[in-house]
Amino acid sequence: MILYTTMPQELIFPTEESVFQKQNIVEINGVSVLVNEERPGEHYIVRILSSNPADYLNDQFSPGQKVTMMR
Amino acid sequence: MDIERYITNEKPNENEEKGNEAKGSGLIEKIQQLGQTNVPQMSNDSKIHCLTIVGQIEGHMQLPPQNKTTKYEHVIPQIVAIEQNPKIEGLLVILNTVGGDVEAGLAISEMLASLSKPTVSIVLGGGHSIGVPIAVSCNYSFVAETATMTIHPVRLTGLVIGVPQTFEYLDKMQDRVVNFVTKHSNITEDKFKELMFSKGNLTRDIGTNVVGADAVKYGLIDEVGGVGQAIKKLNDLIEERNSKEGQMLQ
Numbered sequence: 001m002i003l004y005t006t007m008p009q010e011l012i013f014p015t016e017e018s019v020f021q022k023q024n025i026v027e028i029n030g031v032s033v034l035v036n037e038e039r040p041g042e043h044y045i046v047r048i049l050s051s052n053p054a055d056y057l058n059d060q061f062s063p064g065q066k067v068t069m070m071r
Numbered sequence: 072m073d074i075e076r077y078i079t080n081e082k083p084n085e086n087e088e089k090g091n092e093a094k095g096s097g098l099i100e101k102i103q104q105l106g107q108t109n110v111p112q113m114s115n116d117s118k119i120h121c122l123t124i125v126g127q128i129e130g131h132m133q134l135p136p137q138n139k140t141t142k143y144e145h146v147i148p149q150i151v152a153i154e155q156n157p158k159i160e161g162l163l164v165i166l167n168t169v170g171g172d173v174e175a176g177l178a179i180s181e182m183l184a185s186l187s188k189p190t191v192s193i194v195l196g197g198g199h200s201i202g203v204p205i206a207v208s209c210n211y212s213f214v215a216e217t218a219t220m221t222i223h224p225v226r227l228t229g230l231v232i233g234v235p236q237t238f239e240y241l242d243k244m245q246d247r248v249v250n251f252v253t254k255h256s257n258i259t260e261d262k263f264k265e266l267m268f269s270k271g272n273l274t275r276d277i278g279t280n281v282v283g284a285d286a287v288k289y290g291l292i293d294e295v296g297g298v299g300q301a302i303k304k305l306n307d308l309i310e311e312r313n314s315k316e317g318q319m320l321q
């Protein structure tokens with residue numbers, strides 16, 4: 001299928017709401033990280049949102065690290 | 072979301088740490104087992120902070136999660152925190168962006184330009200479209216030899232211009248970008264507009280793809296260089312600022 005249109009792809013094929021809900025921004029020990037829920041209740045770190053370069057060296061926040069949610 | 076607390080788990084392959092998952096936070100677990108935490112020593116003392124502008128610059132529309140984006144609602148509080156924290160003396164901005172929302176990009180650029188602390192930017196890979204004003208907003212800018220910056224007119228996807236007013240609005244938006252870039256770099260308005268509207272450089276599109284040394288030649292960027300030179304320049308700027316402040320106190 002070839003589309004010939006000025007419309008952006010997101011408008012033609014809207015992403016499902018559930019895809020957006022899988023990713024969350026949470027704070028771990030004062031550092032904001034982006035987590036992705038791969039299976040229900042299992043969150044993994046995708047990206048660190050920090051301007052402090054030292055946070056990227058902290059193995060606690062390495063991408064792919066599992067995160068457990070506590071209430 | 073704020074009320075929920077998140078803690079990290081220990082690595083599952085470490086046998087000695089098994090069976091401790093029910094205990095408090097990951098930090099406390101480490102203290103109980105090893106008697107100390109293994110947080111890097113420099114953690115709170117880093118006087119240079121680093122802002123990475125990667126992927127698309129996201130504005131009012133949230134992009135699907137498979138897109139790598141820089142959200143201005145994340146970046147702006149970070150800039151505010153950097154301005155307020157007396158321990159942070161300088162900011163390094165690393166760009167590898169394809170561009171994005173004009174207003175969000177200009178908002179980040181204005182915040183960086185008004186920062187009272189020394190700022191140095193470095194374009195690695197690409198700093199296209201709205202990445203250009205962000206790159207020039209810092210006190211000093213670097214571009215990697217192979218990095219490129221695409222300069223082209225402002226446009227909207229999915230929009231068919233119906234009334235002349237829409238065109239005028241877009242034109243004004245473009246003027247904001249042109250004015251910002253010419254005000255914060257050594258490029259002239261005529262030269263920047265010439266690059267923006269030139270034909271034949273981007274196959275069938277209008278605009279110019281400026282590579283490393285050319286960006287310096289046009290006066291858009293200050294110097295060709297990498298992270299080493301950028302950190303050195305930032306340290307020089309910090310030193311300069313500190314010596315000036317010392318004089319003022321005397």
